[in-house]
Amino acid sequence: MKAILTILTMLAIVFPDGTRGARWFSARQARTPRAERTQYIITEHGVRQDSTILQTEQIQAVIDLAASKGGGTVVIPAGTYLSGSLFFKPGTHLHLQKGATLKGSDDISDFALLQTRIEGQSCKYFAALVNADGCNGFHLTGEGTLDGNGLRYWKAFWLRRKFNPNCTNKDEMRPRLLYVSNSDDVLVEGIRLKDSPYWTTHFYKCKWLRLRGLHITSPRTPVAAPSTDAVDLDACTYVHISGCYMSVNDDAIALKGGKGPYADTAPENGPNEFIVIENCRFGFCHSALTAGSECVLARNIVFRNCTVDGPWVLLRLKMRPDTPQVYEHFLVEGISGNCGSLLHIHPWTQFYDLGDRKDIPVSYARHIDIRDCSVNCKIRRDVEEQPSQYILEDINL
Numbered sequence: 001m002k003a004i005l006t007i008l009t010m011l012a013i014v015f016p017d018g019t020r021g022a023r024w025f026s027a028r029q030a031r032t033p034r035a036e037r038t039q040y041i042i043t044e045h046g047v048r049q050d051s052t053i054l055q056t057e058q059i060q061a062v063i064d065l066a067a068s069k070g071g072g073t074v075v076i077p078a079g080t081y082l083s084g085s086l087f088f089k090p091g092t093h094l095h096l097q098k099g100a101t102l103k104g105s106d107d108i109s110d111f112a113l114l115q116t117r118i119e120g121q122s123c124k125y126f127a128a129l130v131n132a133d134g135c136n137g138f139h140l141t142g143e144g145t146l147d148g149n150g151l152r153y154w155k156a157f158w159l160r161r162k163f164n165p166n167c168t169n170k171d172e173m174r175p176r177l178l179y180v181s182n183s184d185d186v187l188v189e190g191i192r193l194k195d196s197p198y199w200t201t202h203f204y205k206c207k208w209l210r211l212r213g214l215h216i217t218s219p220r221t222p223v224a225a226p227s228t229d230a231v232d233l234d235a236c237t238y239v240h241i242s243g244c245y246m247s248v249n250d251d252a253i254a255l256k257g258g259k260g261p262y263a264d265t266a267p268e269n270g271p272n273e274f275i276v277i278e279n280c281r282f283g284f285c286h287s288a289l290t291a292g293s294e295c296v297l298a299r300n301i302v303f304r305n306c307t308v309d310g311p312w313v314l315l316r317l318k319m320r321p322d323t324p325q326v327y328e329h330f331l332v333e334g335i336s337g338n339c340g341s342l343l344h345i346h347p348w349t350q351f352y353d354l355g356d357r358k359d360i361p362v363s364y365a366r367h368i369d370i371r372d373c374s375v376n377c378k379i380r381r382d383v384e385e386q387p388s389q390y391i392l393e394d395i396n397l
Contacts, residue, residue: 015274015300016329016367024208025240025276037093038072040065042081051080054105059083066092076100076144084110085127085175090135096144096191104129104175104197106152111175117204117234118170120259120294122268125170128179128202138180139187146193148177153197154223168351169227174198184208194218196228200248204234205270214244216252220284225249230285232256234294235270242276247283251290252311255301259294261357264324271297277306284310288339291327292318293348301330308337313382314375317365318348319390324361332370341379343370343397347386366393 013021045062047055059074063086066072071091078099084107088094096102105111112127129146132138157172164171174197180186181204192215193200200216203209211231218225230246233239234256246252258269272295282288288311291298295318308314314335317327345365354360381397 013276013302015302016331016369017300019274019300021274021276022238024238038066038069039075039095040072041075041077043077047081049077049079049081051082051103054082054084054110056084056086056105056110060086063088063092076102076142083129085112086130087127088130088132088135088138092135093138094130094140096142096146098143100142100144101147102129102144103147104149104177106149108153108173108175116179117181117202117268120234120256120263120269126173126175128176130178132179132183133181135180135183137185138183139189140178140191141187141189142191144191146177146191148175148194148196148200150195150197150218150225150228151223154225157226158223169198176200176202178202179204180206182206186210187212189213191215195225198227199229199232201230202232202234203236206236207238209236209239211239211241212243216244216246216248218248220249229254233272233275235272236275237271237273239272239275242279244280245283246280246285247310248285250285251287251316252282252285253277253289255291255298256294257298258296259320259323260353261322261324261355261361263296269296271299272301273297273299275301277301277303280306282306282308282311285312287311287313287316287344289314289332290316290318292316292325293320293350294323295325295327296323297326298330299326299328303330303332303335305334308335308339308375310338312340313344314339314342314377315368315370316344317368319345319363319365319386320348320352321360321389322352322354322357323363325363325390327365328367330368333372335373335375338376340377341382342373342375342377343368343381343383343395345383345392345395347384347389360389363390364393365390365395368394369396371396
């Protein structure tokens with residue numbers, strides 16, 4: 001009977017507000033490039049197996065060829081290939097074979113400057129190494145590596161901070177490693193992502209997003225890798241993150257979605273909801289799971305059956321005084337290991353800007369449950385009450 005109940009639970013997750021989730025969340029089948037999809041091995045189309053020369057145009061030409069033929073999977077074979085920003089088209093996919101490394105240039109001029117989304121705002125900024133916009137069904141799979149080659153960017157960032165302590169994260173121009181936007185039914189599976197100059201993976205307005213078996217890292221020493229969040233979910237719904245390892249010099253999983261005094265009414269912003277994070281491992285990071293600092297609404301978040309070894313915080317809620325926020329129906333359960341604090345709720349004032357708004361918008365954090373965990377921590381509940389800025393309701397440890 002217990003086994004039957006376990007199977008039924010897997011087939012139909014119930015979210016914290018009682019909403020019954022789709023069986024999609026329990027799908028376990030492996031997905032690799034299907035045989036019927038035409039494969040385009042880049043070395044068969046003019047790309048050289050040479051880690052010292054920039055081959056952005058040559059690799060992009062293979063992507064464009066696949067798109068012109070009705071779609072297909074672009075395959076990176078074993079070896080290291082240096083590139084700037086690449087743009088996948090509808091019907092095209094990326095597969096990194098074992099021993100393959102797609103390595104980003106450490107020269108920002110090799111990355112396109114365009115209208116994009118970063119830090120809760122739609123603005124002109126730099127493209128990522130791998131970009132996919134409007135690519136329903138996009139998948140990025142394999143046993144290879146996306147290498148952000150971030151050392152030069154990190155050094156430049158810290159040097160700028162010494163020169164101008166008030167500089168923003170965007171002021172030191174840096175690309176992300178992977179950016180997928182406006183796409184449904186997305187799979188990223190199996191690969192390693194390392195040393196991103198900025199956010200490692202960023203998903204904006206994606207639905208039915210599955211991240212599985214990923215290994216995401218950036219260093220804390222000898223040069224700290226600033227702002228290298230492992231996974232940034234920005235106005236995404238129906239997300240399943242499972243079997244991943246994350247250790248980065250910022251937040252591991254961050255829920256974004258918009259910032260600013262009227263962020264809740266801006267059409268480019270949106271909620272993060274119906275998200276399941278399970279069976280993952282977390283090494284050092286600022287927080288295993290964070291809501292904010294650019295987040296309008298996060299709801300129905302399940303974080304369960306994971307191990308932590310070194311995060312400063314297990315669950316952090318960043319409360320921006322210049323942004324109306326609602327964080328509700330979070331369930332954290334079955335977590336084991338060690339961290340600095342279990343729950344951290346404080347105001348977050350980095351780059352605070354109320355604009356022309358005179359009042360501070362009131363925010364809410366409510367129906368937050370942390371239960372059945374076995375975690376060694378220095379602080380269980382690190383919560384600052386600020387009733388003029390935010391209201392806390394039904395917070396249970």
